[in-house]
Amino acid sequence: MKTNIYVIYGGKSVEHDVSLQSAFSIINSLDKAKYNVYPVYITREGVWCSTKIVKETITELKELKHCNFNSISGSLGDFLSKHFKKGEKSIAFPALHGSNGEDGTIQGLFEMLNLPYVGNEVLSSAVGIDKVMMKDLLSLGNIPQAKYTSLLLHQWQENEEKALEEIENIIGYPSFVKPARLGSSVGINRCKNRNELISAIKEAFLYDHKLIIEKEIIGREMQIAVIGNNCPKASVVGEYIQERKFMDYNAKYVDGRLVPVIPAPLSDNISEAMRQTAIKAFKLLNCKGLVRVDYFVTAQDAYYINEVNTMPGFTKYSMFPALWEKTDGTSYSELIQILIGLGFARHEQKNSILHMRWEA
Template identity: 50%
Template sequence: MKTLLFILYGGKSVEHEISLKTALTVIPSIDPRKFDVYPIYITPEGVWCSHGKLSSVPAEIKDLVLLPSFGQAASSLGDIMTRFFSLAGNKVVLPLLHGSNGEDGTIQGLLELIDVPYVGNGVLSSAVALDKAVSKELLSHAGIPQVEYRNFQYAQWTLNAEEVSRSINENIGYPCYVKPASLGSSIGISRCENEEELRDAMATAFRYDRKIVVEKEVAGREIQVAVMGNEQPLVSVPGEFIQDKSFFDYNAKYVDGRLTMSIPADIPEHLADRIQRTAKLAYQTLQCAGLARVDFFIDPQERLYLNEINTLPGFTKFSMYPVMWEKTDGTTYSELIEKLIDYAFMRHLEKQSIQYSR
């Protein structure tokens, strides 16, 4: 009997478009002999929509955009729960929701409440990893090296911008990066070379979040690894994007299409081993499950700094995560999706042993 696979995409997030691009790559890769696919589109306003079981593979983004309607199409979360999540058979959810209201533990909490297996990280790890300010503090306590950083709240900036600027000048310096604490895909991030640029960058970042992170720039290379698994995760060979910019903004990642991957990254074996061990430690420190991409900086003296952990790395044609696994052990795109689904079922089964009564 086929497994019912519910794929969530879109979402009330500034990363809505990235989610659509991910879904457009993932859905055609699903083996129809093993899965009945139920695409569920969440509009930018947060409305859940589905036409039920997939009847034809989407060829372009517009095929994924479902509009709220009445009749055969489900046009609310309650409607989808009643019509589709109540169907008999094995079920699993594949959330492809990047950023707010999807990668931050909110969807994961809903799926925990209705007791349905789902791919990827749980409530705690999703929320913690997306919040750079919190994750940096936890990783620091675990002894994982990171670049010099400071976290600031919106109220701090509005009440005393001069004091915040002075703290950044004295403790971080320039160049530095200003980032919204809880976003990905380089949205809202700015590189600053002076205090005037810093003020503009703070205004930009605070449009997307009430909390920001300011980090010192590392002159060096950015290396990534893919991690997969639950309590005993596997780590891929390191990969690297060949840079022609000071940093990868949104256009460089998703629009220009000029990124060049180097997998495995051209680094010494001892450094690759250190990256893999540190990535595994970081993954376990944040109690990740299913998958994550871990990003590092390496300076010319081979000093290693963890940049961030992405608990829902992109699966677009420009994305590093699936390619790193293919280069590591030959895992194809379709096989990777199925492995992640298997980890979801394993984690859900293990949780069934938890006792909820005395």
């Protein structure tokens, strides 16, 4: 009997469109002779739209956006009632980025359904998407990172002048203002003075009520892909050659001008140190399945973790699959199968835990 794979994508997130691109590649890469592939589209309003089994190659993104429901609860109820039948082997593949998908919420639903799923669990997903919490935990492991501070919306509304003075005293300029719980470089701005800082804060608060403000580090932006459960492995280091000050949304997903360099030109000692640090971060955040660790590397070969991404993109521009292909020859399709296997293995291990008091 074939394994059912539910590729879940879209969602109530500013990264909705990026998710569609990831799902497009994942669905087309899955072996239809081995798997029953079910696309599950979540609209921007949160409505679940389950379509029929995909047996052929999808040629256009619009094929992934069919929906016949208006109600969130009704659509979710219909999806659950039609699938996950007894005796069938099933797994969810959340190709969701950002809010309501990469933040532990949908992972909590899978846990309640006792459904195997690809990627990180509730805790690591929630911590990984919150850049402030993530950096607080990484600091406990003495992992190098940029100086940072945070700002909550109510603090800004109560006293803008005080908030600005604290940021300027702690971080200074140039600085970067980011929504704390978003990815794909949405809502991020570089600030050289107070006027730019005010404007950046106001824009970032459109996307989140919690911000992180970081001191600028001048360096190359590099990435490492980590896969595994109990014994994670790190890829070689890769970097993008870019024209802009930082990789914003358009640079990543629209312009297509980023040129990947894999492996990145680094000394063996620095490369290995970064790989070991990536694994250390993976373990500190209790990650499972996969993580992409993003770095800054200065001209003096000092390296700093910028952030971790617990569900990195799988678009045609994505670094994660390219890193593994250059590391050990793992193809895109093989990588997907490895991640599916890791999801099943974690599920089996978790199901070995007792949920009632043991008596001799």
